[in-house]
Amino acid sequence: MIRVALKGLAGRKFRAALTALAIVLGVAMVSGTFVLTDTIDKAFDSIFVESYANTDAAISGKAPDISFEGDTAETPAVSATLLERVRELDGVEAATGTVIDETATKILKPNGKAINTNGAPSFGFGLDPAQSQFNPLKLVDGTWPSAADEVVIDAGTADEQKYGVGDTVRIGTLKPVRPFRVTGIAQYGSVSSLGSATFAVFTIPTAQELLEREGQFDAISVAAADGVTPEQLVSTIEPILPSTAQVRTGLEQAEDDASEISEFTSFIRYFLLAFGGVALFVGAFVIFNTMSITVAQRTRELATLRTIGASRGQIRRAVLLEALVIGVVASVIGFALGIGLAYGLDWLFGVLNLDLPTTDMIIATRTVVVAFLIGIVITVLAAFVPSMRATRIPPILAVREGAELPKGRFSRFSPYVAGALIVISLLLLARSMFTDELDIGDRLLTMALGVLLLFIGVAMISPKLVRPLAAVVGVPGEKLAGVSGFLARRNTLRNPGRTASTAAALMIGLALVTFVSVLANGMKESNRGAIEDQISADFVVTSQDGYTPFVAGAGEAASGVAGVELATSVRSELGKVAGTDKYVTGIEPDKIRSVYNFDWAEGSDDTLATLGSDGAILDKGFAEDEKLAVGDRFELLSGSGRAANLTVKGLYKPPPFYPLLGSVSISKERFDTLYDRPRNQFTFINVPGDPDAAREKPLAAALASFPDAKVLTRESWIQKQDKEFNQFLIMLYVLLALSVIISIFGMINTLALAVFERTRELGMLRAVGMTRWQARVMIGSESVITALIGAALGLPLGMFLAAMVTRALEQYEVRYAVPLAPLLIFALIAVLVGLVAAIMPARRAARLNVLQALQYE
């Protein structure tokens, strides 16, 4: 029996390969994800481990523990005098002070533009090269800087921008751009690529000046004398620290740094795995479908086996064994492909300017095990129903002409099962979206399960929809392809179940891209609406990436430009407001009203004038959450560790989708006393007349020495955000394309099997006058009709899911706007998918030898 199964498989190598491909891509995606994220993890780990390799104790400023939406308040610096006192302590072997700034240092490209790190750090360091044991950086070329105009830059930047030792690079910091001579190129220990992050190393005094830390260090690293444990060292240091500083062992510090990052990589991991999951799910559909068809086509053969004494169990095992072999082969190939895909994904992130640090590829045992497990389990599971069907073939079918697989015992219940599944899926979706009982992880899982069941439910009910849908989507084909189109449509109706499940595989991919596209369109519209509602300024100055705050000096430079009617900066940093971590903005009360339209709930534009030094205006929603009303007092703790007692002066309602000001806004003057090195989120500028190029030019020129800042008109600001959002969308599309490709394999399979099954019929058609071209068109149309059925199911399903999520995001006032162009494109893609899938089977159909086909049994 085993031999029969394997022989059968060997005889259908090509089909088996196509079937395996359906699961190969899913396995590749999953293993590629693991390889990539493990590699990133490893890179970060080495960065941190190497950073603290010889550090027994690390002293830093004590940050108030403030973080919001993934942003953490910057740690305050410690006084440089502390270093000398630490060095004098017993048990201290050596100590060094370091300046570390994560955002302000911008290396310019040769063309004068700043390198955009897209949210990744752009480090500026000041280190003491004499204390090399603490230095995590390794020179790959040159020497450490020793003068104020010297710098060492990271290898990645040097590589990309073709900077070498001896070259001059221009670097912007908190101070305007200055030229520096490159004395060396360095990398972080063994990590060759930091991804999009960059660093520049200055001498300590230079770093202190450029990054506004005169007489300060961000960190002091201490090594213990022989026989002193890190813990002992920490307790020796603790007593001499001011209240604004803290000390931890090197290990603690490294773990703390790493935990933040591993949260980030595990997000990437789950994000990519989700797409792997979709690919596997679609692959399971394809396998289920292909196995069902092959079982049906082998009815005669299997029935014959029964007549010569094969038991039901043997038949089932033969089918499952076939699946097992396919699963194993698919896992091997998928795993190998996954390693390649890891490079591909890394490249994809790179294209989107989201490079991540990497070292040599890490292939963990876990990756191998998971890849094989899912590849095999999913294939065998998908083959389970077909294998059960095979056992129901009675021996009598061996002798009957045109034997057909008997209907399953339970098949008449399938519409009810489908209905029940859809109801359950909707309940799950509703629960995940409209109730507050679940935390985010469970919520996403429930949602995923709901969507999964919804797809299965729709797929199960879709055989009933094939006829009406084919009647609609088949019309253009019949108009274009005449009799071939007509025959094609009839062919899709021959076995509605088969057509439906082939289409369903494509439906999944199309539903998901539609979902993403519709939701994204709604978000873009909401974003535009939010900005247009709030801002009436002609120009806005932001940082290059648009969201990291930028050097305050840039705003001042732009304000001084001749012809500017009004310029006002908005400061922004994190703060603890009445115990909650939020963004705090500093505004200029006399000017903000000219550029920002407050939708007052309590108060008016005149309230701004009453702000004074202890007044604040609050986002109404936030005030309600905190039970704060006009006249109430509350405490604000700044990220720099200073507290202020404030009075609520007014409440306004910003658009919840994109409030441009923080939950709390205070006067800029007061803000600057609460924060060290306060930064701008925006500088808004009004000019007389239209905001045209002539007005923009002098502004851009004024910002030339602040490479991190850029000026945009309000419209181009919105468009820039749309563009960035589109890039993210493209990444989603690329990842979802995988599942569409898998469904193509399914369609090729179904068609190839159909052509094979209808060999004699095709011979007859050719004998009564069908041309080769007509045969091709017939198969092509059948494929396109099937694909369009997938689109007809998938597009509305995606729109429905998007509507549901939009509804769930009601509190953010996300709009529901169906974008016509992308949906039309998706329908066109479906046509294309159909045509591509038909290429090979159509060729086979056209090339059939008429006579042999006619005599085919």
Added chain:
Amino acid sequence: MKSEPAGNGAGPVVTAHEISRRYGEGDTAVDALAGLSLDIEPGKLTAVMGPSGSGKSTLMHILAALDSPTSGYVTIAGTRLGQLSDKDVTKIRRQHIGFIFQFFNLLPMLTAEENIVLPLSLAGEKPDNAFLGDLIKRVGLADRLTHRPSELSGGQQQRVAIARALVSRPTVVFADEPTGNLDSKTGGEILELLQESVENYGQSMVMVTHEARAAAAAARILFLADGRIVKDLGGAGEEEILNTIHEVTLA
């Protein structure tokens, strides 16, 4: 629309010149046809008989442009087959050839009527309604037109196949054991139908059969053995046919 079957003039509708057909190579090679020449007269029923393996089907396939001879050539309605492209061969099939198979070979997803007009649909032609109505009435399918093949009996399916072969009024219709898959009563009815269509429409037809009764209705009977025509009778009674078969088989 052709009002009369083409080639209904003077000359033969189909000719074969010294055709041979060899299957396989070397020691195992089989000559299914061994240098056979033949003219098929217009408007008549020609029967082909002979023992199993004598080359009857092979001959049909080659005459009907479904297969090509190893040597020799065939002309249909004056056109020499052979070097023609697939497209041109298809054109010839549409215009000049009808084929009736032993297994009816209908398209299961089409109705009886759709199956019948299929050759016209493929050629992009509209059926001549008067002719089609008459044809359907003659094959006795008037009340079965919307049925699918699976809802028709074997005899009814073969009637559909016959109508399909006749609908484009081809120069010649080939039928390879059209009753081979039917019981004798149904088979008899089908034979009558074929005969009638030769008489009523002047349809040239070549039919392979094993039944003397069927061959007796033909205007000409060819006997094949080992890929050659060994006897060519211009019509004969059942008895004479049976004797000839006996003779041919023993030879």
